[in-house]
Amino acid sequence: MGDFSAEVISHIDRNYIMELLKKGERSDGRAFDEYRPIEIQVDVVPAKADGSAIVRLGATSVIAGVKVLVGEPFPDTPDEGVTMISAEMAPIASPLFEVGPPKEDAIELARVVDRGVRESETVDAKALCIESGKKVYMVFVDIYPLEHDGNLIDASSIASNVAVMTTRFPEMEMEDKEVVPTGKLIPIPIKNLAVECTITKIGQNLIIDPILKEEFVQDCRLTVSIDQNDNLTAMQKGGGSGPMSLKQIEAAIDMSLERSKDIRKLIEQAVRSKK
Amino acid sequence: MSPETRPDFLITPEGLRLDGRRPDELRPIELQCGVLKTADGSASIRQGKTYILAAVYGPRELHPRHLTLGDRAFLRCVYRMATFSVPDRKKAAPSRREREISMVMTNALEPALFLEEFPKTVIDVFIQVIQADGGTRCASITAASLALADAGIPMRSLVPAVAVGKADGKLIVDLGDEEDKYGQGDVPIAILPRTEELTLLQQDGYFTREEFLEAIQMGITACKYIHELQKDALKRAYAKRAPEGSEEEEEGGAGYENDLEADIGDSDYDEEDER
Amino acid sequence: MVPGQLLAEGRYHASTGTYSETDGKVYSALVGLAELRGNTVEVVPLEGAYIPREGDLVIGTITQVAGNNWKVDIGGPYEASLHANNALRRPYDEDISRYMNIGDVICAEVITFDRNSGPFLSMKGRGFKKLTEGMILEVSPAKIPRIIGRQGSMINMIKDLLHIQTVVGQNGRIWIRASDIPTLRIAVKAFKMIEEQAHTSKLTDRIDLMLQEEKAKLKGTQGARVENEKDDSEKEDSN
Numbered sequence: 016m017g018d019f020s021a022e023v024i025s026h027i028d029r030n031y032i033m034e035l036l037k038k039g040e041r042s043d044g045r046a047f048d049e050y051r052p053i054e055i056q057v058d059v060v061p062a063k064a065d066g067s068a069i070v071r072l073g074a075t076s077v078i079a080g081v082k083v084l085v086g087e088p089f090p091d092t093p094d095e096g097v098t099m100i101s102a103e104m105a106p107i108a109s110p111l112f113e114v115g116p117p118k119e120d121a122i123e124l125a126r127v128v129d130r131g132v133r134e135s136e137t138v139d140a141k142a143l144c145i146e147s148g149k150k151v152y153m154v155f156v157d158i159y160p161l162e163h164d165g166n167l168i169d170a171s172s173i174a175s176n177v178a179v180m181t182t183r184f185p186e187m188e189m190e191d192k193e194v195v196p197t198g199k200l201i202p203i204p205i206k207n208l209a210v211e212c213t214i215t216k217i218g219q220n221l222i223i224d225p226i227l228k229e230e231f232v233q234d235c236r237l238t239v240s241i242d243q244n245d246n247l248t249a250m251q252k253g254g255g256s257g258p259m260s261l262k263q264i265e266a267a268i269d270m271s272l273e274r275s276k277d278i279r280k281l282i283e284q285a286v287r288s289k290k
Numbered sequence: 291m292s293p294e295t296r297p298d299f300l301i302t303p304e305g306l307r308l309d310g311r312r313p314d315e316l317r318p319i320e321l322q323c324g325v326l327k328t329a330d331g332s333a334s335i336r337q338g339k340t341y342i343l344a345a346v347y348g349p350r351e352l353h354p355r356h357l358t359l360g361d362r363a364f365l366r367c368v369y370r371m372a373t374f375s376v377p378d379r380k381k382a383a384p385s386r387r388e389r390e391i392s393m394v395m396t397n398a399l400e401p402a403l404f405l406e407e408f409p410k411t412v413i414d415v416f417i418q419v420i421q422a423d424g425g426t427r428c429a430s431i432t433a434a435s436l437a438l439a440d441a442g443i444p445m446r447s448l449v450p451a452v453a454v455g456k457a458d459g460k461l462i463v464d465l466g467d468e469e470d471k472y473g474q475g476d477v478p479i480a481i482l483p484r485t486e487e488l489t490l491l492q493q494d495g496y497f498t499r500e501e502f503l504e505a506i507q508m509g510i511t512a513c514k515y516i517h518e519l520q521k522d523a524l525k526r527a528y529a530k531r532a533p534e535g536s537e538e539e540e541e542g543g544a545g546y547e548n549d550l551e552a553d554i555g556d557s558d559y560d561e562e563d564e565r
Numbered sequence: 566m567v568p569g570q571l572l573a574e575g576r577y578h579a580s581t582g583t584y585s586e587t588d589g590k591v592y593s594a595l596v597g598l599a600e601l602r603g604n605t606v607e608v609v610p611l612e613g614a615y616i617p618r619e620g621d622l623v624i625g626t627i628t629q630v631a632g633n634n635w636k637v638d639i640g641g642p643y644e645a646s647l648h649a650n651n652a653l654r655r656p657y658d659e660d661i662s663r664y665m666n667i668g669d670v671i672c673a674e675v676i677t678f679d680r681n682s683g684p685f686l687s688m689k690g691r692g693f694k695k696l697t698e699g700m701i702l703e704v705s706p707a708k709i710p711r712i713i714g715r716q717g718s719m720i721n722m723i724k725d726l727l728h729i730q731t732v733v734g735q736n737g738r739i740w741i742r743a744s745d746i747p748t749l750r751i752a753v754k755a756f757k758m759i760e761e762q763a764h765t766s767k768l769t770d771r772i773d774l775m776l777q778e779e780k781a782k783l784k785g786t787q788g789a790r791v792e793n794e795k796d797d798s799e800k801e802d803s804n
Binding site: 106108 | 414
């Protein structure tokens with residue numbers, strides 16, 4: 016994460032977090048399975064983006080925007096539209112992010128959010144076909160963290176989902192081998208909704224939705240993606256090389272299954288608020 | 291978003307612009323400080339539909355070391371547009387236009403800063419354009435100078451900026467997106483308000499000598515108005531933090547003075563405190 | 566005051582946070598509160614990075630061991646150095662990491678800092694040592710004078726009311742040790758409140774009031790717990 020000396024976490028900070036965990040507490044008073052307050056704002060770029068959302072997760076904030084373009088399908092999926100999710104850990108969001116091209120953690124962030132959307136088949140790719148083999152809709156989701164206080168993954172996943180589900184884009188049709196707008200605005204066809212929950216392991220403790228200081232002392236983290244039928248559709252273990260036992264993984268999955276329900280409600284509420 | 295087409299005229303027979311403004315009228319402007327908590331200083335600007343965030347980090351250690359200046363701080367501006375901030379999705383990688391604007395912003399802000407106060411450091415200014423509807427480089431400078439003040443960077447003054455131009459033969463202030471694209475000229479300027487010296491000056495299009503000088507005068511007048519809004523935003527930001535019933539600024543200053551003298555003296559970590 | 570604002574003209578001189586031009590007028594360079602001291606005018610900033618001054622007490626984290634020096638992160642744009650001669654009694658081991666290593670937190674004094682070099686720290690003197698236990702709270706360095714108060718009035722009030730130990734670093738770091746977590750949280754709340762409202766007056770009174778209220782609340786819940794235990798044990802007796 017860059018070569019700023021702020022990366023050395025002091026023994027006092029580390030021990031303080033560990034001592035609190037031993038007593039069943041966290042520095043901000045949350046329970047181990049409690050999320051920070053979540054705020055979702057829809058349609059924050061109404062004049063230029065097709066869909067957008069800002070999500071605040073405690074002091075972390077992320078903006079996601081959607082543009083739907085017309086392009087050619089991939090050769091092996093001629094009648095399917097394309098969804099591409101990318102993220103940029105721009106230095107605006109944290110003293111830890113460097114000026115320059117995306118490094119591994121930005122790529123991991125994008126791919127983890129992408130996997131959540133893709134594996135759950137959130138977007139109905141077949142319904143994004145205009146003409147098989149020739150023209151399909153391409154959904155571009157771009158995520159920009161604005162303030163980093165931990166758990167960019169979950170904040171980005173919520174923002175990404177809300178932006179996609181509130182997108183309205185110009186409908187196109189084929190006319191004499193040309194793509195022309197019909198004049199209608201249509202939503203992206205949605206089949207599912209995957210909620211991602213990230214759980215951090217510190218010592219033998221599992222805590223959900225880590226703040227930055229907790230991420231600094233984590234052994235590793237596990238992100239679990241859960242669809243609307245409570246199926247597990249994607250997982251990523253990262254954020255450190257500490258191992259996790261099967262029991263811990265099970266416990267993390269159970270925590271995610273529980274908490275994802277509240278997150279799902281919040282997302283659906285935000286989506287409904289868009290007229 | 292429907293595809294954009296060139297409007298039939300930019301100034302109506304009644305002398306009004308596309309959005310109903312008079313030629314010398316600015317779009318509604320909203321400025322706010324302290325909007326991004328991770329940064330040392332920050333500001334947001336809404337100017338019509340243009341919406342931009344500015345964050346300042348610094349002075350801080352500079353990496354890579356070879357950019358360090360021995361006698362002053364290195365000012366680094368990075369201007370980036372979100373892919374979804376414009377109607378045709380902008381590619382994620384920095385474009386030449388973004389790099390040029392980054393450089394021009396640095397030149398516009400430098401004369402206002404006391405960089406000699408912090409040798410061998412960097413002051414980073416990060417601009418994230420969320421929605422672009424004309425005048426983004428000027429709005430960025432306006433927001434950036436506010437963010438610098440919010441971060442406590444010593445400055446000669448704030449730096450207001452605005453773009454003047456020409457449409458259908460008339461000189462206009464604060465170009466909107468279509469006026470920028472389809473008008474007859476674009477002159478972005480930034481000034482140091484007290485002396486009216488220009489720190490940013492670019493021009494494209496066709497102007498007679500008289501037209502050009504008149505345009506600059508209109509720009510300076512508009513900048514002075516924007517400067518009042520900037521000062522207002524700063525005052526609001528710290529007035530907000532005072533609870534109800536606390537005295538006015540003057541008295542507050544005196545009260546503060548009484549408590550201000552710090553006894554730096556001894557550390558109060560005594561030998562006796564050790565167990 | 567905001568940057569560029571006219572503060573004074575004529576016989577006044579510019580001091581910190583201000584500048585003067587050839588026209589003899591003094592202007593603010595910062596967002597802050599203006600003060601007249603004699604015939605100088607200065608602006609006390611509301612924000613700003615930590616710029617070390619000789620004599621400052623700072624709290625830092627060791628980030629590197631390089632020969633006979635430790636590199637210390639004290640916040641702000643300048644990394645500090647601490648030479649073993651200024652921390653250890655001779656003779657000392659060649660491998661100084663045995664005494665203090667990466668991640669250790671120290672409280673030390675800035676002994677040298679100028680444009681060309683430093684800052685350099687020293688731990689010789691009363692009270693400078695490695696800190697352990699407790700927690701470190703980071704606040705804006707510009708607010709530290711307010712947190713200390715005139716001759717320590719604010720910090721001492723907080724320490725006395727809550728029975729806690731603190732070390733306040735000029736670099737915006739405050740080390741706090743309390744006997745329990747709820748008390749620690751009240752202390753953090755107090756410091757954050759001062760940070761928010763540093764530029765207002767009658768702050769000491771408001772902090773005092775807040776602390777009294779929070780302490781009462783704490784006693785309340787503790788009292789209730791004791792009462793419940795008493796009830797339970799009485800119930801058992803009567804059975």
